[in-house]
Amino acid sequence: NAGVMQNPRHLVRRRGQEARLRCSPVKGHSHVYWYRQLPEEGLKFMVYLQKENIIDESGMPKERFSAEFPKEGPSILRIQQVVRGDSAAYFCASSPQGGPSGHEQYFGPGTRLTVT
Amino acid sequence: AQTVTQSQPEMSVQEAETVTLSCTYDTSESNYYLFWYKQPPSRQMILVIRQEAYKQQNATENRFSVNFQKAAKSFSLKISDSQLGDTAMYFCAFMQYSGTYKYIFGTGTRLKVLA
Numbered sequence: 408n409a410g411v412m413q414n415p416r417h418l419v420r421r422r423g424q425e426a427r428l429r430c431s432p433v434k435g436h437s438h439v440y441w442y443r444q445l446p447e448e449g450l451k452f453m454v455y456l457q458k459e460n461i462i463d464e465s466g467m468p469k470e471r472f473s474a475e476f477p478k479e480g481p482s483i484l485r486i487q488q489v490v491r492g493d494s495a496a497y498f499c500a501s502s503p504q505g506g507p508s509g510h511e512q513y514f515g516p517g518t519r520l521t522v523t
Numbered sequence: 524a525q526t527v528t529q530s531q532p533e534m535s536v537q538e539a540e541t542v543t544l545s546c547t548y549d550t551s552e553s554n555y556y557l558f559w560y561k562q563p564p565s566r567q568m569i570l571v572i573r574q575e576a577y578k579q580q581n582a583t584e585n586r587f588s589v590n591f592q593k594a595a596k597s598f599s600l601k602i603s604d605s606q607l608g609d610t611a612m613y614f615c616a617f618m619q620y621s622g623t624y625k626y627i628f629g630t631g632t633r634l635k636v637l638a
C-alpha cells in the first residue's frame with residue numbers, strides 16, 4: 408500500500424505569491440492532519456480535517472492560511488501572500504479514524520516551502 | 524493545555540553502546556498515547572515506539588524500549604546497541620484520547636552515533 412503522498416516535495420515562492428501544498432492520505436484513511444516544522448523546531452499542529460469538514464483548526468494562523476479535504480481528491484493546504492516567515496517544512500499525516508483505536512498517524516515526507 | 528518537554532537538545536553515543544533520551548509531559552488527562560518518532564536527514568517521520576497510558580508494561584520494539592513513569596509524567600526512550608543508522612532527530616509526542624487526537628510534539632533531541 409502506498410503511504411501518505413505529498414507534493415511537491417520542494418516549493419519555492421516569492422513573497423506575495425500563493426503556495427498550494429497537496430496531500431494524498433493512505434488509501435482508506437479519512438482523517439488528515441497538517442503540521443508545520445520551523446527550522447530546528449518540533450512539529451506544530453495546524454489543522455485536522457475529515458472528508459469535507461474541518462474539525463479543528465486551532466493551530467492555523469488566522470489569516471492567509473486555509474485547508475480543505477474534498478470528497479474527491481487530495482487535501483490542500485493553501486497559503487496566500489506568502490512571507491519569509493512561512494518558510495518551513497509542512498507535514499501531512501493521515502489516520503483511518505480519529506478515535507483511540509485509529510490513533511496512529513502516518514506521516515508523509517513533507518513539503519519544504521522556501522519563500523524568497 | 525498539554526505540553527511535552529525534551530530537555531536534551533543534543534546527545535551522542537558510541538556505536539554499540541546504550542543511550543537514553545528523556546521526555547516529560549504535562550496533562551490532566553488519564554488516558555492518552557505517547558510516541559517516539561525518528562526524523563533522519565531525509566525528514567521523513569518514522570514511528571519508533573508507542574505506549575498507551577493505561578498499560579503499565581513498558582513498550583519494547585527490538586533495540587528500542589521505553590521507561591514509562593505515569594505518576595512522574597516521564598517517558599524516556601532507551602536505544603540499545605546503537606547503530607550508525609540511529610543518527611537522527613528524535614521527537615516525543617503526546618496524543619490524548621478525547622478531542623481531535625492531534626499530536627503535541629516536543630522540541631526534539633538530536634542524536635549522533637559515533638563510529
